[in-house]
Amino acid sequence: MPTPSQTHLVLIPSYNPGAKVYETVRAARAQWSPVWVVVDGSTDGTDAGLREMAATDPELRVIVLAQNGGKGAAVLHGLDEAAKLGFTHALSMDSDGQHPAELIPAFMAASQENPTCMVLGKPVFDASAPALRVKGRKISNWWANLETLWMGIGDSLYGFRVYPVEPLRSVMRGQRWMRRFDFDPEAVVRMCWRGVRPLNLDAPVKYLTAEEGGVSHFNYWRDNRLLTWMHIRLMFGFGMRLPLLVCRKLFS
Known part of the structure; x- marks a missing residue:
């Protein structure tokens, strides 16, 4: 197992992911220590299985929230706990097996080399990607780049990314949004605004696919x-x- 980091941890928010979560957590643990899972009010019984895994793995921590508050709320809870223990950065990844655990070390290394930056995954799609969602995210990406005066957001929606803990906690504590599906894109925009x-x-x-254990909570109309x-x-x-962003653009 990897040597435990004192500064960087993997944070996995999880809501009713099905059995795929166990494979995701094992894959993450094979690449990094520590790994934390925040169970966001799941009702599918995966909290019990995750606790069993944590009982024999001191570098795996499972935090169970009583009620579902949304991905952003789960991430914020994990960040608050991480800050108490002195962690400075957290890699957030989904629990459903969509994100590449094998790239955790590379993303962490990039963060360690550039600690003031956020390291954003830029998705590379294969044939399994729904065309509607691939095309639709281009709209959100265009708006996110406009809202930051093209600071360089490669993708606003892909949730595999490393955040500096304190700036993100400060951004989220400063307003009541970013608690559900809007977390990922709003986080990168507001973090850019913060510099x-x-x-x-x-x-x-x-x-x-469902046969592969895939579980999706995406609702096209509600989430759009x-x-x-x-x-x-x-x-x-x-x-x-805008005046501040223009000044940064001109003098950076």
Whole structure:
């Protein structure tokens, strides 16, 4: 097993992922120590299995939340706990097997070399990716880059990324959004506004079928409404910050 890091941890928010979560956690543990799983009010029984895994693995911590609060809320809870123990950076990845655990060391190394940056996964899609979602994310990416005056966000939606803990905690504690599906894109925009620069690394993404154990909680209409409202909010914030962003662009 890898030597435990005192600064960087893997943080896996998890909500009703099915049995695939065990494979995800084992793959993450094979690459990094420590790994934390935040069970966000799951009702599929995976919390019990994860606790059994943690009982024999001191570098695996399982935090169980009583109610589902959304991905952002689960990540924030994990960040608060990580800050108490002195961790400075957290790699967030999904629990459903879509993200490449084998790239955890490379992303962590990039973060260690560039500690003031956030390291963002830039998805490389294969034939399993739904065309509607691949095309649809281009719209969100365009808006995110406009809202940051093209600071260089490679992808606003891909959740495999390393965050500096304190800047993200500060951003999230400063407002009530970023708690559900809007977490990933709003986090990168607001972190850019704060001056945290993105560093993009290519990473494959898998869209698993139900037969392969894939579980999706994405709802096209609900989640796209949420993203639309998010970008409306962010455009107001962009307008207020535009002079500062222009100055950064000119003098950076």
